[in-house]
Structures are given as structure tokens and as C-alpha cells.
Amino acid sequence: MTNRERGLNILHFKDVDRLPAVHFGYWPELLTEWAAQGKIPAELAVGNYDGSDKERELDKLIGWDFNWFHVTGYVQSLYPAFETRLLETLPDGSQRVQNSFGVIERVKPGVTSIPSEDDYLLKDREAFETLYKPRMQYAPERVDTAYYSKFNDLRPWDVPVGLHMGSLLGDIRNITTVKGMSYLLYDEDEELFADIVDTYAEMQYKCTKKILETGAKFDYAHYWEDICFKNGPLLSPAKFDELCAKHYRKRNELCHEYGIDIISLDCDGVIDKLIPTWVHTGVNTMFPLEVGVWGDQFEPARRQFGNEALGIGGMDKTALRRDKAAVDAEIERLKRLVALGGFIPCPDHRLMPGTKYELVQYYAEEIKKIRL
Amino acid sequence: MDNELLQEISLNLQRGKAKVVKELVQQALDAGIAPETILREGMLDGMNIIGEKFKNNEVYVPEVLVAARAMNMGTQVLKPALEASGVKATGKACIGTVQGDLHDIGKNLVKMMLEGKGLEVIDLGTDVSPETFVQTAIDENCQLICLSALLTTTMDVMGDVVKKAEEAGIRDKVKIMIGGAPVDQAFCDKIGADVYTPDAASAADAAVELCRAMCE
Numbered sequence: 370m371t372n373r374e375r376g377l378n379i380l381h382f383k384d385v386d387r388l389p390a391v392h393f394g395y396w397p398e399l400l401t402e403w404a405a406q407g408k409i410p411a412e413l414a415v416g417n418y419d420g421s422d423k424e425r426e427l428d429k430l431i432g433w434d435f436n437w438f439h440v441t442g443y444v445q446s447l448y449p450a451f452e453t454r455l456l457e458t459l460p461d462g463s464q465r466v467q468n469s470f471g472v473i474e475r476v477k478p479g480v481t482s483i484p485s486e487d488d489y490l491l492k493d494r495e496a497f498e499t500l501y502k503p504r505m506q507y508a509p510e511r512v513d514t515a516y517y518s519k520f521n522d523l524r525p526w527d528v529p530v531g532l533h534m535g536s537l538l539g540d541i542r543n544i545t546t547v548k549g550m551s552y553l554l555y556d557e558d559e560e561l562f563a564d565i566v567d568t569y570a571e572m573q574y575k576c577t578k579k580i581l582e583t584g585a586k587f588d589y590a591h592y593w594e595d596i597c598f599k600n601g602p603l604l605s606p607a608k609f610d611e612l613c614a615k616h617y618r619k620r621n622e623l624c625h626e627y628g629i630d631i632i633s634l635d636c637d638g639v640i641d642k643l644i645p646t647w648v649h650t651g652v653n654t655m656f657p658l659e660v661g662v663w664g665d666q667f668e669p670a671r672r673q674f675g676n677e678a679l680g681i682g683g684m685d686k687t688a689l690r691r692d693k694a695a696v697d698a699e700i701e702r703l704k705r706l707v708a709l710g711g712f713i714p715c716p717d718h719r720l721m722p723g724t725k726y727e728l729v730q731y732y733a734e735e736i737k738k739i740r741l
Numbered sequence: 742m743d744n745e746l747l748q749e750i751s752l753n754l755q756r757g758k759a760k761v762v763k764e765l766v767q768q769a770l771d772a773g774i775a776p777e778t779i780l781r782e783g784m785l786d787g788m789n790i791i792g793e794k795f796k797n798n799e800v801y802v803p804e805v806l807v808a809a810r811a812m813n814m815g816t817q818v819l820k821p822a823l824e825a826s827g828v829k830a831t832g833k834a835c836i837g838t839v840q841g842d843l844h845d846i847g848k849n850l851v852k853m854m855l856e857g858k859g860l861e862v863i864d865l866g867t868d869v870s871p872e873t874f875v876q877t878a879i880d881e882n883c884q885l886i887c888l889s890a891l892l893t894t895t896m897d898v899m900g901d902v903v904k905k906a907e908e909a910g911i912r913d914k915v916k917i918m919i920g921g922a923p924v925d926q927a928f929c930d931k932i933g934a935d936v937y938t939p940d941a942a943s944a945a946d947a948a949v950e951l952c953r954a955m956c957e
Contacts, residue, residue: 475867477843485843485845485867547802547806547846548806551757551803551806551807552806554803555803555804555807556757556758556759556807556810598802598847599922599939603801603802604803605801605804638922642798662924662925687893721894723894
């Protein structure tokens with residue numbers, strides 16, 4: 370069986386010879402670390418991204434079958450994006466930078482973290498109409514139709530490949546910041562926020578349709594949201610449903626028309642309260658099912674939604690920083706979830722610095738021994 | 742009449758109506774209501790209700806953020822009157838996101854909640870070194886050091902802060918609280934911090950208890 374067949378069969382509750390060893394990529398710092406330790410060739414630590422040739426070479430070295438996150442899409446965000454520019458260098462060496470979303474960030478050279486947000490531009494209707502709305506429209510430049518018309522000859526057929534459809538709220542949260550989103554939604558202009566979501570969603574629908582109309586074949590469609598954290602969603606589930614459900618439904622129906630029945634969504638954090646909106650609108654595959662300090666999220670979803678809830682992820686990647694016993698314990702825990710069907714174990718996010726190379730090899734080897 | 746006005750302040754604060762809260766606080770002052778009464782029975786009442794609802798998942802981060810903003814705007818109006826009447830803070834804390842980590846939403850939420858409970862809070866910002874936390878606690882006589890981290894790669898810095906506080910000989914004078922996505926009670930125990938709380942509202946409750954206990 371190919372890894373594509375293994376992956377898709379599991380998600381369709383069909384037989385497979387074994388579990389595939391699936392991962393979700395690496396923090397660049399980890400690859401640098403492994404190269405410095407002499408575990409991997411230095412050239413594999415640079416330019417190694419999801420689905421790249423270098424990643425496939427590294428997969429072979431480690432023993433992985435493939436990176437699940439093998440997707441392609443369109444220009445999903447603002448078009449044209451804001452020009453990234455340095456506004457100011459502060460006395461402590463940090464820099465105030467306007468990023469491609471128009472958000473003013475504080476960046477500290479040498480600190481490997483997401484920058485903090487100082488300010489943002491999308492605060493009112495005027496900013497939306499003049500600065501943002503024109504950048505949220507469909508444009509032919511957003512979709513590389515020439516590429517998609519040859520896509521079926523170019524794409525790999527031995528691994529599942531997905532169509533990335535963008536995000537309904539994740540990108541908008543990046544544009545307004547969490548604070549700005551909160552102020553607009555609950556104090557200043559809820560109608561404006563809904564208009565932003567509608568405008569953005571309509572553009573994404575058109576781009577998705579344009580790609581599908583080329584005849585390009587995908588094994589799944591995919592969203593990214595990242596709208597949850599440790600204590601649950603960043604906004605109330607009711608509000609999320611009110612803003613997003615209709616758009617998910619419309620886009621997912623489009624996918625169904627083109628024969629795509631696996632629709633996955635990437636959201637970190639505790640996602641349980643948003644799963645109802647996703648499942649009811651046709652999103653059926655949760656990814657990467659972060660385990661964090663809160664534990665398994667897949668089994669409760671399966672209990673609630675039956676086979677409508679599929680999962681990829683759910684493997685506590687921190688075990689790969691500890692020892693063999695921790696990895697063994699994690700594999701034992703995962704076996705129970707695998708037995709439920711419709712679930713493919715995968716580290717619950719990018720592997721981070723401090724992850725032990727030999728433990729990753731060991732995990733990849735052991736996970737392939739699991740029979741369904 | 743006074744009660745109605747205080748209730749209005751509390752309700753509008755819960756709804757995050759910052760401008761309205763600001764106006765109502767001014768009205769209350771003009772009506773001769775004691776600043777401490779406005780603070781406790783109006784604004785803190787509203788923040789306490791929001792905090793409880795947040796803990797119970799009845800409201801989410803946005804509602805807390807807008808309520809906290811309303812609290813801040815109300816406090817701007819109230820502060821001169823509070824200072825003039827000699828109202829003291831419940832306690833004093835320094836707060837920050839640990840070195841190597843630039844995330845600040847969680848830290849800001851906790852800060853707002855602490856202020857909402859009447860604590861004086863020194864915000865050290867993000868990417869804060871262990872030395873800065875400890876030196877600030879010494880210089881400013883803080884009873885609490887509050888540490889936030891989002892990343893698994895930076896959470897270990899929390900342990901460094903505990904060690905620095907021990908080296909500086911202030912562990913019996915200051916309590917160290919931790920929070921953030923990758924940490925839990927087991928991690929708190931492991932590094933020798935005093936309190937872990939799972940959310941911002943619980944952090945504020947715990948902070949008040951700690952300050953009260955340290956004052957006894």
C-alpha cells in the first residue's frame with residue numbers, strides 16, 4: 370500500500386496493512402540543533418519545509434513515512450500585503466515593525482518567539498473601507514491557474530495532498546489582534562467585524578472554486594484557524610458559530626461537489642467547544658489535536674460525534690524530549706485511540722528544540738508496528 | 742440612587758462599555774459617592790462577576806479584555822480621588838513574560854485581573870530576565886512575582902527566577918506565581934514556585950489570598 374492509501378483508508382474506516390508514521394514538521398532551531406550534534410547533514414537543516422525534497426530526504430533518514438501537512442493553496446491573506454517596514458529601533462535593541470497585516474509588532478533580535486503586538490490599523494469602518502477591503506478582494510493573481518491546470522501531473526500520488534482553503538478568523542485575528550477583535554466585537558462595531566469576516570470568506574470561496582474548476586485533484590481540503598488556547602476558544606462558541614458557520618457550510622458544500630469528503634482544520638489549543646460548529650458544517654477532521662497539559666481531545670469528540678469526527682495528531686510531542694519509557698507510554702495511549710478508527714497519530718505540533726533524534730527514530734519505527 | 746448608579750457602573754463594566762463606565766464614574770463622584778465605594782461596589786463588583794463567569798466558561802477572553810479596558814478607563818477618572826482619600830492597594834506585584842518569550846495576552850489578562858482586585862501591579866513587559874524580576878521585587882517591595890510563558894522552550898526560565906529569588910534571599914518575603922499554556926501544577930511543584938493557576942481570574946483570586954496571608 371502507498372502512504373496515501375494508508376492515510377485515506379484509515380480516515381474512511383477501511384483496512385490498512387499498518388499505521389503510517391506521520392509527522393508535522395520541525396521548528397528550524399531543532400534541525401540546526403540536530404545538524405550541530407551531527408545527527409543530520411547540515412544541508413538538510415536549511416530550506417527544509419513542509420513537502421520539500423529535503424524534508425523527504427530527512428523522512429527517510431529518520432524513518433518517517435510522510436508529513437501530513439502537505440498542502441497547496443492560493444494567496445490567502447491580504448493582497449497586496451502591507452509593506453513590511455521598520456518604524457523605530459528602541460533603546461533595548463527591540464524594533465517596532467509594521468508587518469504585512471498592517472500590525473505594529475515589537476521584534477527583538479535574537480529572541481525566537483512570535484513578536485508582541487503594539488498597535489494595529491484596522492480599528493474602524495474607515496480603515497476597513499480604505500486600507501483593508503480592497504486588499505480582501507478576489508484577484509486573478511491570487512490563484513496560479515497555470516500551475517493547477519498541470520497539478521495532477523505534478524503532485525505526488527504516494528502521499529495525501531490537501532487544498533489549503535485559508536482561515537475564517539485566524540487571519541482576521543492576525544489583522545485586528547486579539548485585543549482589536551475583542552473591542553470591535555463587544556464594544557465598538559460588531560457589524561463591522563461581521564462585514565470583515567464576510568468579505569474575507571467570499572474572497573476565499575472564489576479562490577477555492579477557481580482552483581477546483583481547473584480539475585486539480587486533492588485528497589482533502591484544509592483550513593487553518595488557531596483560534597483557541599489553553600482555556601478554550603478565544604471568543605464565545607456562539608459568536609464563532611454566528612460569524613463563521615454559514616461560510617464553512619458554503620465552502621464545505623463546494624468541496625463535496627468536487628468529491629472531497631475529508632475536510633480538516635488546524636487549530637491549536639483546547640478546541641472542544643468549537644468542534645460542534647465545525648462538525649455540523651462539514652469539517653470532519655481535527656488536526657493536530659494538541660495534548661498540551663489538558664490531555665486527549667480526540668476520544669471525547671468521537672464520543673460526542675461518532676464517526677463524523679476524525680483526527681490526525683494527538684501524540685504528545687514532549688515525550689520525544691524525555692526518554693524511551695515516555696515514548697512507550699505515549700504509544701500505548703495512542704493504541705487505544707487508533708483502535709477507534711478514523712485516527713492517525715502524529716506529533717501534536719512541530720517538533721521543538723530539545724527533541725531527541727534517536728527517540729524520534731524509535732517512535733517512527735514503533736508506530737509502524739501497530740496493526741489495525 | 743447611589744446604589745442604582747453603582748449597579749450601572751458594574752453592569753456597564755461587565756458589558757465592556759468603556760466610555761459609559763468613564764462617564765458613570767464621573768457622575769458618581771459628582772454625586773458625592775466616596776471613591777472607595779465607587780471602586781468596590783461599582784468597578785470591582787463588575788470585575789469580580791466577569792472573573793467568575795470567565796472561570797466558569799460563561800464568558801471568554803474578549804469579554805474580559807473589554808471589561809478590563811472599561812475598568813482602566815474608570816480607574817483613570819477615579820484615581821486622583823482615590824489617592825486623595827488615602828485608599829491603599831490590596832498588595833503589590835510585579836508581572837512579566839519570561840525571557841525569550843514575547844507573548845503578552847495572558848500576562849496582560851492577569852495584570853488586568855489583579856488590578857481589578859485592587860492590587861498595585863508593576864508590568865515588566867515581555868522577555869524579562871530573572872534578574873529583572875528579582876531586582877524589581879526587592880526595589881519595589883513586591884509581595885508577588887507573577888510569571889507568564891507561552892512556549893515550552895521558555896517555561897524553564899521560570900525555574901531560573903525561583904533560583905534567583907533564593908540566591909537573593911527574598912524567598913520568605915515574596916511569593917512566586919506562574920501561569921501560561923505549557924505549565925501546570927506538576928511543573929510548579931518541580932521548579933519550587935508557590936502557586937500555579939489555570940486562568941487569569943483564578944490567578945487574581947490566589948494573589949489576593951496570598952497578599953492577605955502575608956499581611957497577617
